[in-house]
Amino acid sequence: MAKVLIVDDAAFMRMMLKNILMKGGHEVIGEAENGLDAIEKYKNLQPEVVTMDITMPVMEGIEAVRHIKEFDPNAKILMCSAMGQQLMIIQAIEAGAIDFIVKPFQEERVLESVRKVLSN
Template identity: 70%
Template sequence: MAKILVVDDAAFMRMMLKEMLAKGGHQVVGEAANGAEAVEQYRKLVPDLVTMDITMPVMEGIEAVRLIKQEHPNAKIIMCSAMGQQGMVVEAIQAGARDFVIKPFQPERVLEAVMKVLG
């Protein structure tokens, strides 16, 4: 069972992801509503995996990925993006994200990405 940090500025998106992950047998150990909170939570919780939204207030997801990867080079992060954010997804992968899922979320795809990234 993986310990997962869910990061999204929309509470309902976090709730949906938490449900999907729980059904897949994973444990959501924390959540954050922006990149700055995500970095803070990561330091505190050191989860097995992070699902990171790209577009958020205060600090974008890509910036948060860079900061987390600087401190924790082995961090496993999956980006969550809306359609039409392909350019940002490429940037996120270059920043160190391992995979991405597109909104609206399909439970199979989310769990597949989690299993792939956790290896």
Template identity: 65%
Template sequence: MSKKVLIVDDAVFMRMKLKDILEKNGYVVVDEAQNGLEAIEKYKATQPDIVTMDITMPEMDGLDALKEIKAFDSNAKILMCSAMGQQAMVMDAIRSGALDFIVKPFDADRVIKALDKVTF
């Protein structure tokens, strides 16, 4: 059975790139969100198997959205996406319940390895 993914990133290009990588590798993108507030709503609506969550976004950042989703569903599987140089934020995300992180720009092999590790 295909794993359902919710992609959260404020950049349309990044969402498209990630969606392309995931769909080519057997994942199903159930929805996309462009900020943390949308991510929480869409997580509750779609109940994905995994979430890819950007850290820096308008309205609500990825760290706050991560904490809200984990409060709603302690079993939520969330991978953070970050640009280079955000190590402190990534560590904070891991302490808050994120399972791993993917560095931007996305490397297809690294993305799939990270998702496969937490979903299978």
């Protein structure tokens, strides 16, 4: 079981992920709707796993990953992307993300990715 911070500008996507994670036995300890908010919440809540959307207002996900990894080099971040964002996924992994999940979310894939980042 992991303490998870969900970062996505769409409330609907956060709710979907929250339901999948909770059903999988994880605890959602916080939600953020942009990268700036994510950095603050990461520092305050210290989650074990972060699910990070790529495209968001204020500060996008890849930039937020860089900041979080500067603060905590051991941060376990899972990127969330829509189909066709392969280049951004590569940039996210270069920035320090460990894995990625594609929208629309598939329950088994999400839970498998969380297990993967926890064991990394």
